[in-house]
Amino acid sequence: MNGPLSLIAEITHRCPLHCVYCSNPFVMSGKGDELSTQTWIDVFQQAAAMGVLQVDLTGGEPVARVDHVELVSAARESGLYVNLITSGIGLSPKKFEQLARARLDHVQLSFQDSDAGPADEIAGATVHARKLEIAQEIRRHRMGFTVNIVVHRHNLQRLPQMIAMAEEVGAHKVEIAHVQYYGWAFRNRENLLPTRGQLDSSLKVVQEAQARLEGRMRIDYVVPDYYAKFPKACMGGWGRKTLLITPSGEALPCHAAKVIPEMRFENVREHKLRWIWQESDSFLRFRGEAWMPEPCRSCDRRTRDFGGCRCQAFLLTGDSHATDPVCSLAPAHKEVEEVVERINAWRGSPAEGSEPARAARASWEYRQNPQ
Amino acid sequence: MAAARRISFLSARMSRPVETSKPRLAPGCRVSDLPGKSTVLLIPEGALQLNGPGARIVSACDGERTFREIVQMLQQEYRSADPARIEQETADLLDRLHVRRAVDF
Numbered sequence: 001m002n003g004p005l006s007l008i009a010e011i012t013h014r015c016p017l018h019c020v021y022c023s024n025p026f027v028m029s030g031k032g033d034e035l036s037t038q039t040w041i042d043v044f045q046q047a048a049a050m051g052v053l054q055v056d057l058t059g060g061e062p063v064a065r066v067d068h069v070e071l072v073s074a075a076r077e078s079g080l081y082v083n084l085i086t087s088g089i090g091l092s093p094k095k096f097e098q099l100a101r102a103r104l105d106h107v108q109l110s111f112q113d114s115d116a117g118p119a120d121e122i123a124g125a126t127v128h129a130r131k132l133e134i135a136q137e138i139r140r141h142r143m144g145f146t147v148n149i150v151v152h153r154h155n156l157q158r159l160p161q162m163i164a165m166a167e168e169v170g171a172h173k174v175e176i177a178h179v180q181y182y183g184w185a186f187r188n189r190e191n192l193l194p195t196r197g198q199l200d201s202s203l204k205v206v207q208e209a210q211a212r213l214e215g216r217m218r219i220d221y222v223v224p225d226y227y228a229k230f231p232k233a234c235m236g237g238w239g240r241k242t243l244l245i246t247p248s249g250e251a252l253p254c255h256a257a258k259v260i261p262e263m264r265f266e267n268v269r270e271h272k273l274r275w276i277w278q279e280s281d282s283f284l285r286f287r288g289e290a291w292m293p294e295p296c297r298s299c300d301r302r303t304r305d306f307g308g309c310r311c312q313a314f315l316l317t318g319d320s321h322a323t324d325p326v327c328s329l330a331p332a333h334k335e336v337e338e339v340v341e342r343i344n345a346w347r348g349s350p351a352e353g354s355e356p357a358r359a360a361r362a363s364w365e366y367r368q369n370p371q
Numbered sequence: 372m373a374a375a376r377r378i379s380f381l382s383a384r385m386s387r388p389v390e391t392s393k394p395r396l397a398p399g400c401r402v403s404d405l406p407g408k409s410t411v412l413l414i415p416e417g418a419l420q421l422n423g424p425g426a427r428i429v430s431a432c433d434g435e436r437t438f439r440e441i442v443q444m445l446q447q448e449y450r451s452a453d454p455a456r457i458e459q460e461t462a463d464l465l466d467r468l469h470v471r472r473a474v475d476f
Contacts, residue, residue, distance in 0.1 A: 005418070053403070053411065053418045079403070081413040106399040106415050144399010144415050172397060172472050173415060218472045 001278055003050040007080070008058060008244040008255070011040065011071060015061040016089045018124030018366040019112065021150055021185035021192060023255045024060065028370035029247040037067045039269065041074040043245060046273040048078040052243075056108075058085035060247065069095070073102035081105050085148075088134035089127050096137040106144030108175070109135060114161040118154060124366045135169035147171040151202070152179045152192040153343075159205045167217055176206065177222035182256040182311055187365045193343045199227055226336055230301060231308025231324035238286035238310060243277060251276045253283060256311035260320045286310050286320075293321055295329045388438040388465050392476040395434030400473045402429055414473045424449065428461055432474055438465070 013028035035043075044055060055075050062068055063086055075082045083106040084099070109131060113119035116128035138145045147166040151159065159176070166174035179185045179192045194202075206221045213219065225232050235242050235254045244252045250265045251273070257263065266280045277283055285291065289302060296307040307313075308324020316325040316335045323330040388394060396402075402421075403411040410426040412419040421429055424445060431441045442461050446454045468474035 053413060054416070081401075081403075081418075083415065105401065105413070108415075142398045144397075146415055172399060215469050215472070 002240075003274075004047075004052055004241055004243040004277060005054070006242050007044075007047045007052050007055045008242060009040065009043070009055055009071075009075075010058055010060065010244065010246050010255075011035075011062050011068070012065045012247050013060040013370045014064040015059055015087070015367070015369065016064070016125055017061070017087050017127060018368070019150075019184070020122055020124070020188045020364045020366055021152065021179045021183075022367040023180070023183050023185070024367065025183060025256075025258050028060075028368075030370040033248040034065070035245075035247065035249045035268070037070060039249065040071055041078075043268055043273065044071075044075040044078040044080060047243070048080050050274055050277070052080065054081040054083060056083045056085050061087050061090060063090040063095070069098045069102050072099060072104050076103045076105070083108060083144075086110070087123075087127065088131045089125075091134050091137070093137055096141055100141040100143070104143060106146065107138045108146040108148050109138065109171075110148045110150075111162070111165065112150065113155045114158050114165040121364075122154075124364075132169065135171075139170045145171045146173040146175055148175045148177065150177050150179055151194075153194045153198065154192075156194050156198045156202055159202050160209075163205070163209045163213075163219065167213070171217060173218040173220065175220045175222070177220075178224035180222075180224070181226070182259065182315065184365065184367045186315060189339070190343070191363065193226060193339065194224065195344050196227065196340075197344075199224070225309075225312075225324075225326045226340055228326055229328045231305050231312075231327045233305045234309035234312075234324075237306040239277070239283040240287065240306075243273065251280070251282075253286075254309075254311065256309075257282075259311050260314050262320070291321060293323060295331075296323050299329065387462055388469075388476050390437065390439045392438040392465075393434055393436065394432040394438065394441070394465055394469075394474050394476040396429070396432050397473055397475050402426070412468075412473065414471065417471075419468075419473075424457075424460075425464060428464055429468075429474075432465075438462070438476070 012034055013024055014031065057071060062084060072082050072084065082104055084104055085108045087110050111119065111131055112122040119128040120126050147169065149162050163174060181189050185192060206219060210219050239253045244255060245268060246252060249268045251268060252258065252265055263282055265282045266276045292302060292307050296302050308327055310320050313322040313324050314320040317332045322332060325332040325335045327333060400412065400414045403413050410421045412421055412429055427445060428441060431444060442458045445457050445461060449457060465474055469476065
């Protein structure tokens with residue numbers, strides 16, 4: 001069994017934003033439950049010794065932890081490539097001097113939109129203008145710079161402007177990621193899922209921009225799997241490439257795994273990373289093919305998509321072993337088809353109004369902060 | 372969940388370096404400096420294993436040496452190899468790294 005290549009360190013669940021599609025769980029760790037500085041440093045060293053190459057420091061908002069510069073420095077000292085995934089809120093020119101001295105490799109800065117109004121509506125906070133200032137600091141220090149923008153029904157029409165914004169702020173890469181329906185996003189799904197027409201138009205925009213910007217700015221486009229014929233290879237397969245540590249030290253194969261109720265996850269306070277990766281029940285549970293039901297078990301695609309996402313299977317069917325229902329071959333595919341049909345039927349329907357956004361706008365369920 | 376389906380329309384079109392191009396590792400890209408490990412080019416969300424000549428080429432991308440100078444350096448170090456092939460393969464590697472936004476020139 002190969003070791004993981006990347007470590008996702010969710011160092012805190014605290015965050016000044018309240019995004020309606022946050023991937024954090026509903027039950028979050030408070031400040032008092034967070035791992036100590038020293039425990040995180042030990043985790044980074046263990047990870048590097050296992051062959052992990054990269055660490056994503058994320059959250060919540062990772063800079064909400066007062067020791068974030070120390071953690072960047074320690075992760076870098078361990079030999080890891082360090083990526084800070086941030087909203088930018090809580091950072092300053094002075095802080096960037098410190099992060100540069102700590103030899104931070106890369107910053108992934110999130111934006112919610114190209115327009116401040118709708119951006120701040122999605123974030124549940126006034127943050128857009130500040131992010132533009134933070135982008136200048138990233139460039140000043142010549143750090144790797146990715147802009148991340150989550151797209152959905154209410155902002156997809158501004159995709160050209162969002163790409164232009166990423167160009168203007170000087171990103172080397174823009175990751176345009178459709179909402180994935182877990183956590184808070186699952187609760188807001190009816191308001192977020194785009195229509196098929198929107199999706200088709202967006203593909204043309206991305207294609208044109210990728211050709212135009214080649215060699216200057218990369219564009220990664222993550223499409224919504226509700227519209228796909230086959231599922232995504234979630235996390236590159238359960239326990240195959242990535243290890244995620246929660247603020248309180250639980251080791252998960254992905255962001256959403258805690259949603260599966262029968263699973264118990266090990267904690268880095270009690271076990272070494274290597275044992276968790278190689279031997280713990282939670283990482284073995286869906287690794288390989290033995291767990292697969294039909295039609296996955298005899299499907300040619302099983303080595304490519306690994307049966308899709310276990311968390312999505314649980315969310316949509318109540319069974320974490322089921323074939324991911326986004327797959328057109330899945331017994332429960334009807335669940336997804338019904339949602340997609342409903343979203344697309346709204347458009348132009350006199351009863352709902354031609355723009356479903358109008359009715360939906362007031363009904364967001366915002367991400368809460370930990371107690 | 373976040374490592375989702377990514378699609379790319381990147382064409383096979385190449386943006387080849389010219390003689391006077393001065394390739395430089397892009398921000399956020401560096402050669403792993405761990406002793407005792409094989410040479411790896413670390414880039415955002417990825418890593419590329421480098422063989423001997425590949426590691427030499429990438430290490431020479433300092434924004435000062437020209438493409439011509441890098442090719443000449445390799446031709447001197449690998450005297451038994453076909454010089455034209457060295458030039459071709461150096462250009463190919465830099466093309467690929469340029470498209471991945473790992474090298475600017």
